[in-house]
Amino acid sequence: MLGSLSRSALALLFISSAYILFGFVYRYYKRSLKFLRGPPRPSLLFGNDYELVHQEEVGLLETKWFNEYGTAFRTSSCYGEDTLMVADPRAIQYVFHTSSYRFPKSRDSQQITKMLFGRGIVWAEGEVHNRQRKALNPAFSASQLRQFLGLFQRSTARLASVWKQEELANNLESGKVINVTHWLPKITLDVIGQSAFNYDFGALDGRANELGEIFKHIQPILTIDVLQKRLMLWRAFRRSMPVRLGDFLCRFPTKEERRFKEFSITSKKIAKEVFSDASKETNGEEDLKGAKDVLSVLLRSNMTADPKKALDEDEVLSQMATIILAGHETTASTTSWILYELGRSLKDQSRIYEEIQELRNRIGADADPTGNDYDSMPFFNAVIKEALRLHPIVPALFRQAGSEDVIPLEYPVIAESGEEISQIPVSKGQRIMVAISVYNRLTQVWGKDANEWNPERFLHESKKDINLGVYANLMTFSAGVRACIGWRFALMELQAILFGLLENFEFTPGPDGLDDIQRVPAGLMIPMRKGRWQEGIQMPLHVRVRN
Numbered sequence: 001m002l003g004s005l006s007r008s009a010l011a012l013l014f015i016s017s018a019y020i021l022f023g024f025v026y027r028y029y030k031r032s033l034k035f036l037r038g039p040p041r042p043s044l045l046f047g048n049d050y051e052l053v054h055q056e057e058v059g060l061l062e063t064k065w066f067n068e069y070g071t072a073f074r075t076s077s078c079y080g081e082d083t084l085m086v087a088d089p090r091a092i093q094y095v096f097h098t099s100s101y102r103f104p105k106s107r108d109s110q111q112i113t114k115m116l117f118g119r120g121i122v123w124a125e126g127e128v129h130n131r132q133r134k135a136l137n138p139a140f141s142a143s144q145l146r147q148f149l150g151l152f153q154r155s156t157a158r159l160a161s162v163w164k165q166e167e168l169a170n171n172l173e174s175g176k177v178i179n180v181t182h183w184l185p186k187i188t189l190d191v192i193g194q195s196a197f198n199y200d201f202g203a204l205d206g207r208a209n210e211l212g213e214i215f216k217h218i219q220p221i222l223t224i225d226v227l228q229k230r231l232m233l234w235r236a237f238r239r240s241m242p243v244r245l246g247d248f249l250c251r252f253p254t255k256e257e258r259r260f261k262e263f264s265i266t267s268k269k270i271a272k273e274v275f276s277d278a279s280k281e282t283n284g285e286e287d288l289k290g291a292k293d294v295l296s297v298l299l300r301s302n303m304t305a306d307p308k309k310a311l312d313e314d315e316v317l318s319q320m321a322t323i324i325l326a327g328h329e330t331t332a333s334t335t336s337w338i339l340y341e342l343g344r345s346l347k348d349q350s351r352i353y354e355e356i357q358e359l360r361n362r363i364g365a366d367a368d369p370t371g372n373d374y375d376s377m378p379f380f381n382a383v384i385k386e387a388l389r390l391h392p393i394v395p396a397l398f399r400q401a402g403s404e405d406v407i408p409l410e411y412p413v414i415a416e417s418g419e420e421i422s423q424i425p426v427s428k429g430q431r432i433m434v435a436i437s438v439y440n441r442l443t444q445v446w447g448k449d450a451n452e453w454n455p456e457r458f459l460h461e462s463k464k465d466i467n468l469g470v471y472a473n474l475m476t477f478s479a480g481v482r483a484c485i486g487w488r489f490a491l492m493e494l495q496a497i498l499f500g501l502l503e504n505f506e507f508t509p510g511p512d513g514l515d516d517i518q519r520v521p522a523g524l525m526i527p528m529r530k531g532r533w534q535e536g537i538q539m540p541l542h543v544r545v546r547n
């Protein structure tokens with residue numbers, strides 16, 4: 001028995017090695033982008049992938065390469081595969097806006113998102129995505145979102161009171177250093193639980209619950225663990241397989257991926273419980289009429305939809321894992337980068353505080369600001385835009401060509417032959433990496449000071465030749481049919497959290513300063529201290545209560 005098992009294992013090993021070897025040779029001779037220039041490949045096995053995820057800061061290598069080769073060039077991925085790296089605005093517009101679904105997500109992104117989110121909107125492609133997006137849209141409309149404003153404000157007030165009564169209780173005057181990345185995800189997790197599913201994570205109150213516990217374990221996997229060599233190689237191997245075989249291999253997830261599945265299964269189980277509890281309490285459909293959370297709005301729109309277009313139960317429940325993950329760490333992380341920049345620029349922080357006071361004089365000390373009130377503060381909003389520009393927490397997106405295509409460029413590049421080209425032909429399956437962090441800092445688009453913090457640029461915006469994305473010409477929320485569905489939600493939440501925190505506290509660098517904070521490329525862009533990555537995600541700021 002053992003003998004036949006080890007013979008099977010040997011046969012499998014032999015077939016895999018032969019496949020990888022064949023892949024190397026095949027890709028070497030059929031390299032799809034050999035007409036393009038690009039950086040040398042430091043490793044035959046990892047190509048440039050390993051150095052990309054292990055660079056000290058998001059975008060450093062890419063920027064160096066973009067300076068050398070222009071806004072589109074070739075890099076190598078694992079096992080000798082060519083990747084087209086782009087930051088060119090016209091190319092991005094073509095891939096995301098013009099082509100609609102012709103450039104689906106790369107195979108590995110699809111495989112992982114399915115494990116993590118189930119058959120939700122982040123995983124879906126083409127017609128299925130279109131159907132899911134239409135069903136979810138009403139839950140993210142501007143009028144629907146206005147109803148969550150009070151929730152954002154209450155959660156921020158709760159954090160302010162926890163800080164004042166617990167963290168800063170003995171240091172009210174002098175303040176103390178707080179790692180804000182420890183606290184901000186607690187607000188955003190509580191907010192997303194309640195606004196999306198009427199579910200109480202109780203994160204700010206330190207209450208434990210099933211989903212919160214599993215989430216704690218997958219967090220490091222989503223960030224630090226993507227740096228592991230074996231995971232990179234395994235995922236690259238799986239994505240290089242014919243579709244069915246690749247999907248079959250996903251049935252044997254790695255230890256990390258088993259956690260993803262566990263999260264997806266538990267979140268679906270809880271979504272089901274939350275929903276059936278609500279239905280029991282009142283009258284099923286009747287109950288849905290008044291409910292404002294995303295899941296209820298989705299179910300309501302699902303009931304009125306043409307049955308062929310309605311989402312099945314699994315699709316509805318998959319949106320829970322999707323929205324929790326897509327909608328909480330993203331906003332929390334962005335908030336910590338905004339506070340980081342304001343900690344470094346006290347002048348800008350004071351300017352916002354002046355705007356806050358002006359607004360208070362207008363609306364009164366106890367009134368809760370409305371969405372229009374927040375929008376009426378020009379510098380406050382310019383600061384949010386500038387932080388979203390410099391710190392896109394999803395720094396890159398991966399796509400593949402669904403068929404043969406030609407990608408146009410705004411800024412022509414020099415090919416291997418020395419010829420100038422303004423179009424890039426791609427074959428079906430071509431892997432594409434869209435470098436959001438580089439596009440957001442392109443001097444051609446943002447001017448000579450593109451690398452510097454300067455919120456003023458958004459007060460005197462000039463018309464851009466190409467408009468990209470859903471907000472402020474940035475790619476931070478992506479663009480086109482799959483742009484972030486929660487971008488308005490995120491903005492309103494950012495405004496409410498920042499207003500609430502900046503009105504109550506002043507943020508300055510702690511004794512160690514902020515110069516060693518790095519933007520670590522780990523799937524999402526995360527803040528860590530130089531040489532102290534083992535300490536995990538952190539943004540230590542000195543926080544003092546305002547008088």
Ligand code: HEM
Nearest residue numbers: 121122326327330331334394476477478482484485486490
């Ligand atoms: C600052 C905060 C946020 C940033 C920077 C951000 C960024 C992004 C980006 C770049 C994408 C495209 C991903 C891809 O194509 O693979 C995306 C998609 C998505 N985001 Fe966000 N997001 C934020 C907040 C939110 C919030 C608050 C929610 C929900 C409440 C949300 C829900 C989603 C969903 C459901 C998708 C998938 C959309 C689709 O495929 O049609 N996001 N987001």
